[in-house]
Amino acid sequence: MSKMKWMAGSCFALALALLAWGCAGKAGPVAPLNAMTGEHPASWIQTHYTEYIKAPAQCQSCHGSTSDATQAGGISKVSCFTCHTAVNHPANWADPLQHGRAGAQLAPSSDPKVMAGFAHCAKCHGTTYAGGIASSCKACHTKAPHPDKPWVGTSLLKSNHVQTDIGNAAECAKCHLAGANSTMKPLTTPPAGTAPGCFNETLCHGTNIKR
Numbered sequence: 306m307s308k309m310k311w312m313a314g315s316c317f318a319l320a321l322a323l324l325a326w327g328c329a330g331k332a333g334p335v336a337p338l339n340a341m342t343g344e345h346p347a348s349w350i351q352t353h354y355t356e357y358i359k360a361p362a363q364c365q366s367c368h369g370s371t372s373d374a375t376q377a378g379g380i381s382k383v384s385c386f387t388c389h390t391a392v393n394h395p396a397n398w399a400d401p402l403q404h405g406r407a408g409a410q411l412a413p414s415s416d417p418k419v420m421a422g423f424a425h426c427a428k429c430h431g432t433t434y435a436g437g438i439a440s441s442c443k444a445c446h447t448k449a450p451h452p453d454k455p456w457v458g459t460s461l462l463k464s465n466h467v468q469t470d471i472g473n474a475a476e477c478a479k480c481h482l483a484g485a486n487s488t489m490k491p492l493t494t495p496p497a498g499t500a501p502g503c504f505n506e507t508l509c510h511g512t513n514i515k516r
């Protein structure tokens with residue numbers, strides 16, 4: 306390649322790089338706000354968290370802190386803490402007793418803001434927990450969105466699936482229907498349309514939990 310051609314090539318590459326940089330500087334996610342009313346769209350309550358997870362800083366520019374209630378509100382004068390007790394995961398959330406026992410394994414709440422139940426985690430960590438707008442649960446767990454089999458601790462303090470509220474059965478059904486991914490299988494097939502439950506032969510156990 307001649308020196309001239311190489312320079313032309315690198316100038317072109319540089320121009321492209323500058324263009325990309327320039328675009329990235331201006332574009333990036335922008336929280337939608339109606340120019341006439343100065344308000345977010347009507348459906349914003351159902352979607353705002355998705356935009357927040359993508360780029361938290363864009364919300365902080367108008368709403369102030371998203372971690373400290375006393376610094377929240379910003380120029381919009383709408384604090385996230387008027388509706389939320391906490392916006393982010395707590396600091397010790399990686400602790401299994403927190404994110405597992407006091408999070409995923411709790412009974413699902415009818416308040417969509419409460420961090421309880423597997424289905425709530427699925428909102429951000431993906432419908433199959435393999436990563437959605439947040440990371441995959443399998444980044445740590447590798448095989449399932451919970452500890453490896455048999456997932457039966459030897460004491461109640463040890464990690465144990467029996468600590469899971471039965472209200473989560475519909476989520477377990479995504480992977481454990483008719484005993485899938487389990488050494489324990491139901492003995493009979495329940496009538497079609499039976500709602501998933503832990504002890505009705507839809508997943509792993511029958512009415513007798515010993516099997």
Ligand code: HEC
Nearest residue numbers: 336338343344345350353354356357363364366367381383
């Ligand atoms: C340019 C400023 C600006 C940015 C950026 C901004 N907001 Fe807002 N936000 C406002 C204003 C002004 C209001 C009050 C008017 C309204 O309710 O839309 C508001 C209200 C809200 C409300 C309450 C809506 C309601 O129905 O009561 C939520 C929730 C919200 N913002 C979330 C967010 C999130 C999450 C982000 C980041 C993805 C964000 N906002 C970015 C200015 C902003």
Ligand code: HEC
Nearest residue numbers: 350351354357364368371384385387388392417418419420
């Ligand atoms: C007017 C009340 C209101 C305000 C103000 C508000 N939120 Fe929310 N937020 C909600 C509701 C309701 C949901 C549940 C939405 C759903 O699941 O459909 C939610 C859900 C969320 C979630 C998902 C996790 C969870 O707890 O369910 C995040 C993250 C979140 N909001 C962030 C923010 C941030 C950041 C702000 C401030 C910029 C904010 N919210 C302000 C009402 C509010």
Ligand code: HEC
Nearest residue numbers: 354358398399404408409420421422425426428429439440
């Ligand atoms: C509103 C979205 C949202 C919801 C709902 C949510 N998470 Fe997260 N989670 C995140 C984000 C964002 C991170 C940090 C960045 C990442 O890992 O992608 C995170 C990180 C984590 C981490 C890693 C923490 C660390 O310190 O390494 C765990 C564990 C976790 N989440 C578990 C859960 C569990 C369990 C639930 C349900 C009870 C849940 N999450 C619900 C968004 C969410």
Ligand code: HEC
Nearest residue numbers: 433448449453454455456466473476477479480486487488
């Ligand atoms: C995204 C798929 C997925 C979901 C959702 C899921 N699991 Fe699992 N589960 C698996 C996989 C895969 C294994 C096998 C793991 C291994 O090989 O160590 C497993 C294994 C298990 C085991 C051990 C079975 C044995 O043979 O010893 C138990 C108990 C269990 N899961 C309970 C649950 C419960 C309770 C729920 C709902 C709260 C649930 N799982 C949700 C994928 C899932």
Ligand code: HEC
Nearest residue numbers: 399401405406409426430442445450451452463464465466
């Ligand atoms: C930062 C790493 C990490 C991430 C990410 C993570 N976990 Fe865990 N989780 C752990 C560890 C470590 C344990 C304890 C393992 C054990 O006891 O075998 C655990 C335990 C659990 C338990 C069992 C708690 C108990 O007391 O029985 C559940 C349920 C669980 N995790 C669910 C989830 C879900 C759902 C996600 C994704 C939303 C997730 N985890 C993401 C590290 C993580």
